[in-house]
Amino acid sequence: MSPENVFQAVSNSRRRRVILSVDRSEDGVDANELSVEIASRENAVDPSRVTGEQRSRVYVGLVQNHLDTLDDLGAARYDSRSKLVKPTDATAPLARLIREVTTECYTPAEDAGE
Template identity: 35%
Template sequence: MTSTAHYPSSVANVLGILGNERRVLLLNYLFLFGYEQDIDVRHLARVIGSVENGTSPREVTSQDYESVYNGLIQNHLPKLAKYDIIDYDDRAKIVTVTPRIEEYLILIVVARMID
């Protein structure tokens, strides 16, 4: 779990967080869970892989699953944890949503309205 939060200090940092479609998918899905609920990274990889490939989670190929899983643990989850949007336990591969996710979902909704 993260011990110190680093808050984005500029619009560029916020756009860096939200400028990746996989992270936007991840944020939207994580928002469906309650705060303080643990979510297994393997589950997230299956769901995100299914959305990206237009299949059900059970139909995600092992290659697609591994690609999403590795991207999540190496890049996306640490980045979201750095800004206290989630808590991420790298050893247990568990994600916990924080209330800060709401700030980013508001930005996603506004961006979609002007897009």
């Protein structure tokens, strides 16, 4: 992937979540499962407590924008018919990059003011 494509792939928090989730799955992840996982994180609730509205908001954004973008960039493979997202050769390196940047840049809330 070109550096521009890498930056575009990881520039959005939902796309980063998709990359991380798909990286953990050899068989791929269903868009509905991704929407529940992402809605859970965004709303700080257990996945079992995600409302239909919360899930729908994320799902629409994923299928209308983010999953096609990741597919076009080669960061993940998205089948719009089955709604399945699978890893590509670029997925694991992107996931490592996301984890590394997150680890290096993370500042716990109580330390943020120091």
